[in-house]
Amino acid sequence: MIRPLSRTALALDIVGAALLFVILTPFSIVFYGPGAVGQGVDGTTVAAVVVSGILMCGGVAIGRLAPGLALAAAWAGAIAQMIAGYGPLPIDFAILLVLYATAAWGIRAVLWWGFGSALFGALVAAVYMVVVTGVVSSATSGWDQVTTGTLLLVLCALALGFAWVCGLLWRVVLRARATRSAQLQAESLAAEEQERVRIARDMHDIVAHSLAVVIAQADGARYAAAAKPEMATEALGTIAQTARGALSDVRLLLTQLRHRQGDGPQPTLADLETLFAQVRQAGIEPRITVDPTPPGEPPGAIQLAVYRILQEALTNAIRHGDGAVDVHLAWLADRVDIQVRNTVGREQPQVGGGHGVIGMRERAQLVGGSLQAERQGAQFVVRASLPIGESA
Incomplete structure (x- = not known):
């Protein structure tokens, strides 16, 4: 009443x-x-x-x-x-x-x-x-x-x-x-949730990859310190360089989160060589095949998705892999196909249920694509297909 x-x-x-x-x-x-x-x-x-x-x-x-x-x-x-x-x-x-x-x-x-x-x-x-x-x-x-x-x-x-x-x-x-x-x-809460998921995804991609490289380099430096001190010094330099890059990226994400600024500079295809170099320094030799090559300049969102998917797949190869990793990129007229294969050690647990696979799948879905990650025998295979549309 x-x-x-x-x-x-x-x-x-x-x-x-x-x-x-x-x-x-x-x-x-x-x-x-x-x-x-x-x-x-x-x-x-x-x-x-x-x-x-x-x-x-x-x-x-x-x-x-x-x-x-x-x-x-x-x-x-x-x-x-x-x-x-x-x-x-x-x-x-x-x-x-x-x-x-x-x-x-x-x-x-x-x-x-x-x-x-x-x-x-x-x-x-x-x-x-x-x-x-x-x-x-x-x-x-x-x-x-x-x-x-x-x-x-x-x-x-x-x-x-x-x-x-x-x-x-x-x-x-x-x-x-x-x-x-x-x-x-409700729309505001949904937008905030999407922003939190995006930042968490970026944070995971940056930190997980950088830490995987740092851990691999630290282990190698510890074993090589007694026999070849110069290799330990080189590994320490790689660790410092990787940590500085990760710290810079984390600061950029925190700035966006605190001040709601627009996205800062994002990785492109030109940064893939740096990514592959970091993987080599971690002791994993990626075998890269690009066939066919990009017909033009792919959209920025596609370049970012390709970089982040490869970054997470290679991070999983560093953490769980045993030996080399095969990377294949096929830049077709209407899409780009990604395939990453690496051998998984027998003592490693089942791979594919963590946040990394979820993040890769979200990356693909954000640009309208799809991604599958599964273990096939002794190998862990990541396949993604991302639509390109009209190239610039």
């Missing part, structure tokens, strides 16, 4: 209802008093109008807070007015506001109670004005009384129904605003 409402809104409703009472009650007394059952403006007239005004304006005051109670207060005020024998008063304008509130802010039951009150109230008002207040003279014929009563019924129904329909329209507007707000919030 009670809706959540801010104190400011409740205070505005109370002040508005008080002003309505102060303005319309004197008009009601002056307007209707002289005709009250042949009497002048006496204490009974004033008391009846004041009581009706308090009840109706009280309903206006709590219209948004408790539309059901407001409707009950308006009915109480109308009944008190009819018991006192008074016809329509200016203060009855408050009834229209209450019906508006029931349609705009009431629950479903209150909404339909307001609709029923509009129809039943119109019938009661028409019958009351014809039978009690003497709007139609008793000397007129029965047909004239029926005609006048029907006209009054239509007018009352139009007035009360118009207020209820206006409230219903405002209810629809509020519902549409709430739906739009929820939609915008």
Whole structure:
């Protein structure tokens, strides 16, 4: 029965209802008093109008807070007015506001109670004005009384129904605003989630590959330190260079995350040689085959996807592989096909269920392609097909 409402809104409703009472009650007394059952403006007239005004304006005051109670207060005020024998008063304008509130802010039951009150109230008002207040003279014929009563019924129904329909329209507007707000919030959350996934994917590609190279170089340097110190020195230099590059990439990602900047410089096909060199330094010899070669300059998104997929596949080869790795790129007219094969050591666990494969698959899907990664006997095979479209 009670809706959540801010104190400011409740205070505005109370002040508005008080002003309505102060303005319309004197008009009601002056307007209707002289005709009250042949009497002048006496204490009974004033008391009846004041009581009706308090009840109706009280309903206006709590219209948004408790539309059901407001409707009950308006009915109480109308009944008190009819018991006192008074016809329509200016203060009855408050009834229209209450019906508006029931349609705009009431629950479903209150909404339909307001609709029923509009129809039943119109019938009661028409019958009351014809039978009690003497709007139609008793000397007129029965047909004239029926005609006048029907006209009054239509007018009352139009007035009360118009207020209820206006409230219903405002209810629809509020519902549409709430739906739009929820939609915008959902879209914002989805965009943030996509951004987090993108940054996590980039972070994994950069850090996992760099750490794999660093670990391989560190292991090699430890074994070579006793026999060939110069190889250990070279390995340490590779470790430092790889770590600096990874640190620079991580800082760029963190800057994008903190300040929501656009994407910084992304790897292209020209950076593949550096990637292959890092793999060779880690002790894995990639055998690269490019047939056919790119017919032009592929789109930047395709170049980035190819680089990241190869980077993750080669990282898996460094971590789980045993020997060389075969890389085949086929730049066709409408797509590029990628295939990476490496032998997996017998002692290695099943490969293919980690974040790396998920990241590669997401990379392919982002550009409209597909990727499969599976173990075939002693080899782990990554196949991807990325659509190119029109080359530059």
